Amino acid sequence: MNDHTRLIHSGKDRDPYTGASSIPIYQLSTYAQADPEHLGPYDYGRSDNPTREALEHTMAELEGGARGLAFASGMAATSSVLLLFQPGDHLLVGKDIYGGTYRILTTVFRQWKLDVTFVDTADPECVRRAIKPTTRALFVETPANPLLNITDLRAMVRLAREHGLLTLTDNTFMSPYLQRPLELGFDIVVHSATKFLGGHSDLIAGVAVTREESIGRRLRSIQNAFGAILGPQDSWLVLRGLKTLGVRMDAQQNTAETLARWLQTQPGIVKVHYPTLPGHPGRDIHLSQAKGGGAVISFELADGPSAVAFMKRLKLPLVAVSLGGVESILSYPATMSHAALPRAERLARGITDGLVRLSVGLESAEDLIADLNNALTDKQHRTE
Amino acid sequence: MPCKISTLLAQAGNRRDPATGAISAPIYQTASFSHPALGQSTGFDYSRSSNPTRLVLEETLAAADGGFKGFAFASGLAAIDTVLHLFHSGDSIVVTEDLYGGTFRLFEKVFRPLGLNALYVDTSDLSAVEQALQRPGVRAIFLETPTNPLLKIADIRAISALARARGILTLVDNTFLTPVFQRPIALGADIVLYSATKYLAGHNDVVAGAAVVRTAELASQIGFFQNAIGSILGPQDAWLTIRGLKTLPLRLQKQQENAQQIAVWLTSHPRVRNVRYPGLPQHPGHDILNREHSGYGGMLAFEVDEAARVPAILAGVKVFLFAESLGGVESLITYPAVQTHADMDPALRARLGINDRLVRLSVGVEDGNDLVDDLRAVL
Numbered sequence: 106m107n108d109h110t111r112l113i114h115s116g117k118d119r120d121p122y123t124g125a126s127s128i129p130i131y132q133l134s135t136y137a138q139a140d141p142e143h144l145g146p147y148d149y150g151r152s153d154n155p156t157r158e159a160l161e162h163t164m165a166e167l168e169g170g171a172r173g174l175a176f177a178s179g180m181a182a183t184s185s186v187l188l189l190f191q192p193g194d195h196l197l198v199g200k201d202i203y204g205g206t207y208r209i210l211t212t213v214f215r216q217w218k219l220d221v222t223f224v225d226t227a228d229p230e231c232v233r234r235a236i237k238p239t240t241r242a243l244f245v246e247t248p249a250n251p252l253l254n255i256t257d258l259r260a261m262v263r264l265a266r267e268h269g270l271l272t273l274t275d276n277t278f279m280s281p282y283l284q285r286p287l288e289l290g291f292d293i294v295v296h297s298a299t300k301f302l303g304g305h306s307d308l309i310a311g312v313a314v315t316r317e318e319s320i321g322r323r324l325r326s327i328q329n330a331f332g333a334i335l336g337p338q339d340s341w342l343v344l345r346g347l348k349t350l351g352v353r354m355d356a357q358q359n360t361a362e363t364l365a366r367w368l369q370t371q372p373g374i375v376k377v378h379y380p381t382l383p384g385h386p387g388r389d390i391h392l393s394q395a396k397g398g399g400a401v402i403s404f405e406l407a408d409g410p411s412a413v414a415f416m417k418r419l420k421l422p423l424v425a426v427s428l429g430g431v432e433s434i435l436s437y438p439a440t441m442s443h444a445a446l447p448r449a450e451r452l453a454r455g456i457t458d459g460l461v462r463l464s465v466g467l468e469s470a471e472d473l474i475a476d477l478n479n480a481l482t483d484k485q486h487r488t489e
Numbered sequence: 490m491p492c493k494i495s496t497l498l499a500q501a502g503n504r505r506d507p508a509t510g511a512i513s514a515p516i517y518q519t520a521s522f523s524h525p526a527l528g529q530s531t532g533f534d535y536s537r538s539s540n541p542t543r544l545v546l547e548e549t550l551a552a553a554d555g556g557f558k559g560f561a562f563a564s565g566l567a568a569i570d571t572v573l574h575l576f577h578s579g580d581s582i583v584v585t586e587d588l589y590g591g592t593f594r595l596f597e598k599v600f601r602p603l604g605l606n607a608l609y610v611d612t613s614d615l616s617a618v619e620q621a622l623q624r625p626g627v628r629a630i631f632l633e634t635p636t637n638p639l640l641k642i643a644d645i646r647a648i649s650a651l652a653r654a655r656g657i658l659t660l661v662d663n664t665f666l667t668p669v670f671q672r673p674i675a676l677g678a679d680i681v682l683y684s685a686t687k688y689l690a691g692h693n694d695v696v697a698g699a700a701v702v703r704t705a706e707l708a709s710q711i712g713f714f715q716n717a718i719g720s721i722l723g724p725q726d727a728w729l730t731i732r733g734l735k736t737l738p739l740r741l742q743k744q745q746e747n748a749q750q751i752a753v754w755l756t757s758h759p760r761v762r763n764v765r766y767p768g769l770p771q772h773p774g775h776d777i778l779n780r781e782h783s784g785y786g787g788m789l790a791f792e793v794d795e796a797a798r799v800p801a802i803l804a805g806v807k808v809f810l811f812a813e814s815l816g817g818v819e820s821l822i823t824y825p826a827v828q829t830h831a832d833m834d835p836a837l838r839a840r841l842g843i844n845d846r847l848v849r850l851s852v853g854v855e856d857g858n859d860l861v862d863d864l865r866a867v868l
Contacts, residue, residue, distance in 0.1 A: 134686045134693045135814035141803035149813045150696040151564045177563035178537045180719025216577045217603040299520045306520045309536045332566030333720030426535045427521035
């Protein structure tokens with residue numbers, strides 16, 4: 106089935122009782138039982154909710170996995186997946202993993218004695234050298250935030266299979282429309298569904314999809330025991346968002362590519378990071394595992410003051426935390442997503458004071474370029 | 490609290506939208522908040538961290554329980570889970586033995602593998618609690634009172650005093666009585682936990698959880714975990730819970746009235762044994778509730794003379810719904826051995842008295858005589 110079609114007709118998101126073209130929002134906590142000795146398929150809202158189930162089924166279909174599970178946030182999904190491990194287990198995690206994931210690994214899960222090493226997953230040799238006898242899993246993100254560094258997913262799967270490791274990846278930046286890690290052999294995909302899947306900046310949600318039913322069952326029992334589930338209203342909104350994921354992603358990606366190429370030609374811009382730009386170090390690998398570069402770009406201005414002045418002059422993008430919405434969102438990694446990193450460590454990772462991240466929305470490319478151009482030329486007037 | 494709890498709850502969220510004056514707090518269905526300028530914030534950045542609708546609920550619950558701060562979660566278990574991250578691998582926690590099956594499962598299936606050791610005791614027995622607290626590595630006591638489904642009562646004031654003397658935290662699951670009837674923080678507890686799915690929301694239409702903490706220090710720890718782990722409550726469900734809270738005192742009064750009527754009636758029924766309702770004078774925890782609390786709640790449990798009778802009762806009721814959960818406006822009948830406590834070891838179930846003759850009622854706000862007639866017909 107074509108990817109666009111699959112987004113519209115992915116499964117259980119219709120009401121078998123009335124035929125309603127949109128699954129009802131089952132706003133409930135419990136279900137009346139007909140037979141005391143044989144409980145029905147639905148017994149309690151935390152365990153099962155038809156609206157949430159429709160989303161979970163759809164996500165499993167889209168990612169090509171055995172089982173999908175929806176959670177209260179991307180972090181709730183990641184936290185639930187991390188409960189698959191035990192004290193003493195060692196995890197290899199990409200050094201530019203999402204800051205929230207870094208935070209729980211170094212606080213919450215450190216106190217439960219999970220052993221974590223952060224490695225440069227863009228270099229498979231680096232990963233191989235970090236494997237220990239206690240290593241249980243490999244957790245990567247590609248493209249990674251905010252420099253859009255690329256990790257070779259197939260190489261990770263080969264390494265993991267040699268050493269019997271579980272492979273986890275955060276697919277938030279790409280969505281299953283552009284990249285399907287389970288089809289390349291990954292075991293678990295997690296998403297902040299707040300971003301491209303929901304796509305309208307109007308909800309907080311998370312999803313995990315497993316390749317195999319056996320891991321899916323374990324994660325499902327954690328979901329029920331830990332209870333960090335997604336509510337019915339938000340489940341329904343994600344489903345609604347998914348219907349337009351393909352058209353949104355196509356449009357946002359087109360604009361992002363246009364902006365990235367345009368930014369490269371601007372004198373005030375030192376460097377542009379976008380996975381499919383010629384010269385991007387991971388370009389070939391990325392194109393071998395994903396359908397496109399996505400809708401997030403980052404670029405560097407000369408220094409901190411130039412970046413701040415530039416951001417203040419922009420009129421269209423919202424300055425906000427988050428990404429993946431229909432509106433362009435601008436963020437400043439140095440004080441926002443990566444504020445928790447010590448400055449020296451941040452600079453060592455290439456996240457300079459001049460770096461700006463732009464999540465490209467559905468506004469017209471022309472309007473966005475005019476806005477960027479204004480902000481850049483104004484800045485130049487001021488510094489000249 | 491500047492006013493009575495019914496006043497506080499009736500007005501929850503009433504003055505939160507100065508732009509329009511909306512009497513009902515808006516549902517902020519948003520992920521993110523635009524910053525007025527770089528380096529500035531409206532106080533809201535990202536809804537996982539804080540959402541204005543969820544905040545109304547959190548502040549209302551904190552005020553109702555007399556705590557420093559409240560936190561709302563995706564489910565009652567998500568609330569308990571988040572709070573349990575206060576502890577470390579190798580710690581022990583004393584836990585009420587006949588507690589909600591989901592909490593039991595969380596301790597055994599999620600936290601025991603991580604190295605948190607739950608020690609189960611009969612927390613209605615003060616000397617048993619005192620002994621357990623002396624075990625090495627104990628960092629907290631987790632009370633459920635009244636317990637589910639046996640309705641045993643723990644003395645929160647006495648137990649939290651013992652715990653405090655040893656520098657140990659007292660956690661209380663207050664789902665059954667709610668702040669309307671029982672305010673654990675005033676009695677010395679440190680953290681109060683809720684399945685807000687039950688009485689707080691009260692309409693069987695939401696799955697939600699909450700925690701209220703006594704101190705600023707606990708608030709900063711739980712606040713960190715809530716944001717980091719991210720098992721938050723969505724805005725729609727937060728709003729429905731606020732909506733439910735407004736009628737909580739009215740609902741509970743009526744539910745208690747009905748429960749009392751049913752309990753008294755059941756006590757004299759020839760096929761019924763061991764009616765467990767804290768409002769009955771012969772209930773072992775009756776005196777503690779009389780002294781410390783302002784009500785007995787709407788939950789009761791009883792045994793029928795023969796287990797074989799249970800399926801017909803569950804299938805035959807016309808007013809009660811046979812369903813899992815409790816605390817809603819509609820009366821529910823539950824079979825704990827098969828439903829809520831299925832994950833508990835059968836030997837432990839038998840020792841506690843959660844046998845296959847035990848039936849639990851969550852009494853709703855229907856007419857009391859209709860409920861009694863319904864039970865009369867099936868018994």
